[in-house]
Amino acid sequence: MAPRIFFRVPLVCTNCGTLNEARTIDLSSSLGNDPEWTYAEPGEALDVAPEELEDEFLLLRRSDGARTIAIELWVCGSCKLYSPARLEFRTRTPRVIEFVGAIAVPALTRDVLDEANFVTRKIEEWTPRPGEDALRIEELRRRI
Numbered sequence: 001m002a003p004r005i006f007f008r009v010p011l012v013c014t015n016c017g018t019l020n021e022a023r024t025i026d027l028s029s030s031l032g033n034d035p036e037w038t039y040a041e042p043g044e045a046l047d048v049a050p051e052e053l054e055d056e057f058l059l060l061r062r063s064d065g066a067r068t069i070a071i072e073l074w075v076c077g078s079c080k081l082y083s084p085a086r087l088e089f090r091t092r093t094p095r096v097i098e099f100v101g102a103i104a105v106p107a108l109t110r111d112v113l114d115e116a117n118f119v120t121r122k123i124e125e126w127t128p129r130p131g132e133d134a135l136r137i138e139e140l141r142r143r144i
């Protein structure tokens with residue numbers, strides 16, 4: 001299994017409003033092959049081919065350019081609730097993607113899922129909230 005990479009970005013929890021510092025944030029995905037490599041800051045290049053994202057995430061639609069959007073779930077250090085984050089990657093070479101940054105998204109709405117290329121497999125544990133795209137979330141959960 002690929003090592004877990006923590007994405008070091010500060011995010012404000014959309015549930016309780018607490019700022020989670022970049023250094024301690026619980027936002028990670030299993031990516032790449034380097035066991036020594038444990039975190040990525042915005043602008044950092046990762047030795048990961050764009051298609052390797054398909055090992056970790058569920059594919060919604062292939063990216064038609066250099067930009068790839070993936071939805072990952074993170075845990076707030078204060079209220080301990082899961083919420084979604086929108087990760088952005090940029091393809092630099094066929095073997096390297098750059099971690100551009102991440103923002104917190106309040107809900108998995110249709111617009112958020114329409115824009116994303118990938119969704120975390122942790123969606124399996126997600127219970128749709130009012131206003132979210134419950135149908136598509138259910139579909140995605142069935143693909144796990």
Ligand SMILES: [Zn+2]
Nearest residue numbers: 013016076079
């Ligand atoms: Zn919180």
